[in-house]
Amino acid sequence: MFSSSPPPSTPLTSGPQAQPIALGELDPAAQGSAAAPSLVTSLHPIHQVKATLQVCVGTATVTVGELMAAKEHQVLQLDRDIQHPVDLLLEGQVIARGQLVAVDGRFAVRLTELPAPLSLGAPAQP
Template identity: 80%
Template sequence: MGELLAAKEHQVLVLDRDVEHPVDLILEGQVIARGQLVAVDGQFAVRLTELPVPLSLSSSQKP
């Protein structure tokens, strides 16, 4: 986390895993999804492959 906070524009941050391994999407310290890094129209994206925790909106966010 410290490396990310100290990052400068155009700096490359090397991930601690192979490109074939899944990446974790973390929200408030909890893994909410896993997926694969992919390129879409020249941009990076994450293809979701696993949702270990069901996602739901809190009652304050429901319409």
């Protein structure tokens, strides 16, 4: 499970640089319509609730013995390929998927898979 030398990797900065966006820019209802309110700028109280998202890049299964024998600079190989999307989790549930990118020297996620937008007060569609 552990290896003493790092595997070849693809730099996160190769290719086009990602641009950070506000979540309101992802609202399909707001696209192409200046009158449609953005999710982020809406005055509805529920839109002001903050949530912490976690990004899961993969998992690894190791024995306690392997973990206790780990040395600094050893590499723990995860169960995902570099090109595989990462999961965005809210309260342990996958709510979206994306691609790891670099923005201003920091990790970021380019959203690639989003669920259908939810609407407050609208009845659920069968």
